[in-house]
Amino acid sequence: MFSGFDFDVIERSLPFLFKEGMTFTLTLTAMAMTGGIVFGTLLAMMRLSSHRLLNVPAATYVNLMRSVPLVLVIFWFYFLVPWIGGWVIGAEQPIQVGAFWSSVITFTLFEAAYYAEIMRAGIQSVARGQVSAGQALGLNYWQTMGYVVLPQAFRNMLPVLLTQTIILFQDTSLVYVLSITDFLGAAARIAQRDGRLVEMYLFVAVVYFIISFTLSWLVKRLQQRIAIIS
Amino acid sequence: MKYNWNWQIFWAPAPDGTGIYLWWLVSGLGWTLATALLAWVIALALGATIGTLRTTPLPWVVRLGNAYVELFRNIPLLVQMFLWYFVLPELLPKALGDTMKQMIPPWASFWPAVLCLGFYTSARVAEQVRAGIQSLPRGQRMAGTALGLTLPQTYRHVLLPQAFRIILPPLTSEFMNIIKNSAVALTIGLMELTARARSMQEFTFQVFEAFTAATVIYICVTLVVVFGMRWVEKRVAVPGLISAGGAPMAGH
Numbered sequence: 001m002f003s004g005f006d007f008d009v010i011e012r013s014l015p016f017l018f019k020e021g022m023t024f025t026l027t028l029t030a031m032a033m034t035g036g037i038v039f040g041t042l043l044a045m046m047r048l049s050s051h052r053l054l055n056v057p058a059a060t061y062v063n064l065m066r067s068v069p070l071v072l073v074i075f076w077f078y079f080l081v082p083w084i085g086g087w088v089i090g091a092e093q094p095i096q097v098g099a100f101w102s103s104v105i106t107f108t109l110f111e112a113a114y115y116a117e118i119m120r121a122g123i124q125s126v127a128r129g130q131v132s133a134g135q136a137l138g139l140n141y142w143q144t145m146g147y148v149v150l151p152q153a154f155r156n157m158l159p160v161l162l163t164q165t166i167i168l169f170q171d172t173s174l175v176y177v178l179s180i181t182d183f184l185g186a187a188a189r190i191a192q193r194d195g196r197l198v199e200m201y202l203f204v205a206v207v208y209f210i211i212s213f214t215l216s217w218l219v220k221r222l223q224q225r226i227a228i229i230s
Numbered sequence: 231m232k233y234n235w236n237w238q239i240f241w242a243p244a245p246d247g248t249g250i251y252l253w254w255l256v257s258g259l260g261w262t263l264a265t266a267l268l269a270w271v272i273a274l275a276l277g278a279t280i281g282t283l284r285t286t287p288l289p290w291v292v293r294l295g296n297a298y299v300e301l302f303r304n305i306p307l308l309v310q311m312f313l314w315y316f317v318l319p320e321l322l323p324k325a326l327g328d329t330m331k332q333m334i335p336p337w338a339s340f341w342p343a344v345l346c347l348g349f350y351t352s353a354r355v356a357e358q359v360r361a362g363i364q365s366l367p368r369g370q371r372m373a374g375t376a377l378g379l380t381l382p383q384t385y386r387h388v389l390l391p392q393a394f395r396i397i398l399p400p401l402t403s404e405f406m407n408i409i410k411n412s413a414v415a416l417t418i419g420l421m422e423l424t425a426r427a428r429s430m431q432e433f434t435f436q437v438f439e440a441f442t443a444a445t446v447i448y449i450c451v452t453l454v455v456v457f458g459m460r461w462v463e464k465r466v467a468v469p470g471l472i473s474a475g476g477a478p479m480a481g482h
Contacts, residue, residue: 068445068448072444079431080438177417197316197320201316201317209305216300
């Protein structure tokens with residue numbers, strides 16, 4: 001079954017696959033994670049606010065993002081971002097946004113909806129008395145959040161946030177639909193050029209598996225370490 | 231800078247002579263639902279079986295079940311789609327592989343997409359089923375044994391009926407995931423809803439109308455599923471058995 005295989009094609013393309021492809025994938029993952037968690041936390045705080053002008057838009061945004069496929073969201077932003085950019089700076093034409101920034105914006109905004117739900121559960125997991133204690137000490141809303149609630153919420157939700165990031169890492173492969181050279185895109189390019197689809201796609205699957213599996217194993221270890229034994 | 235809105239575009243005739251653009255989107259929705267529903271049958275059947283096996287007291291079966299779940303959870307869906315579509319026909323015996331490659335267009339991408347989504351989601355369903363069974367108090371299993379039930383009987387009459395009621399909400403979101411994930415099949419040429427919106431955009435240049443229509447359709451499908459499942463939950467609810475919303479899960 002493996003007799004007709006040409007494993008040499010993998011070795012030949014390793015520098016391209018990792019230096020170009022994997023670097024893109026990891027950079028995109030890191031930036032979308034950072035942006036997504038920050039924006040997601042803000043969305044979660046908005047959703048938990050009792051002010052209708054804050055919680056209704058946040059809930060609408062989160063539910064909208066969660067009911068549409070990521071592929072469609074990628075297409076949406078790929079076309080929408082140049083128009084919004086042009087409108088913001090008052091240009092005559094839609095501005096040029098590179099594929100990289102387009103995908104960073106897309107994944108940040110999309111994943112924020114998922115991080116928001118996790119952070120909402122995290123904030124709600126902090127005992128009510130903590131907020132009261134903060135207020136009793138004379139802290140304002142931002143201080144209570146920043147010094148009391150959010151650090152505990154992050155700690156409680158750390159494993160789920162990291163698991164979501166592993167999913168994000170896998171999801172970034174979908175930038176393939178914009179013909180971007182991420183890890184999968186790089187492999188697909190070589191696969192099609194050399195007619196070596198089987199070898200390249202199997203190799204991609206193995207690499208993704210090793211990375212994701214190792215990371216989720218580490219998250220599981222972390223979960224056991226920080227678990228509160230009751 | 232001005233975008234030329236044209237909402238009449240849905241009634242304009244489509245270039246392939248099959249009718250109007252609106253019909254493109256409707257047929258896209260049809261393929262999306264057909265793919266998702268068929269894949270869901272596979273996912274539920276496999277997922278329920280493997281999830282249950284992972285809670286049995288047989289260490290080897292549990293280990294095999296865990297390996298299955300880890301395998302499908304740690305490879306991106308798009309890569310799995312390529313494996314089913316490009317790689318599998320090459321690895322199978324020649325006759326079978328050639329039959330797969332020679333299928334007529336919609337089916338050549340439809341069947342790999344169904345299998346891919348089915349197996350991918352089955353791992354996620356298996357995880358939910360396992361969590362559901364393990365969330366039951368240990369006494370339930372012991373009570374089954376004490377009553378003289380065999381292990382399969384304990385599962386059939388005691389554990390599974392409760393576990394499935396508990397995991398109905400997460401299963402609902404898995405079902406919505408399978409509908410959304412079917413959009414990934416556009417990469418192997420399945421003309422489902424997102425692919426139809428995309429090609430409508432390519433033919434008409436009316437980007438935002440096409441994508442808005444697709445988005446609205448997806449939202450409608452989501453609403454139907456959410457309300458449908460809420461109705462099911464109410465119908466099957468056992469008074470006194472509370473199915474609380476479990477711990478937050480990562481997902482997409």
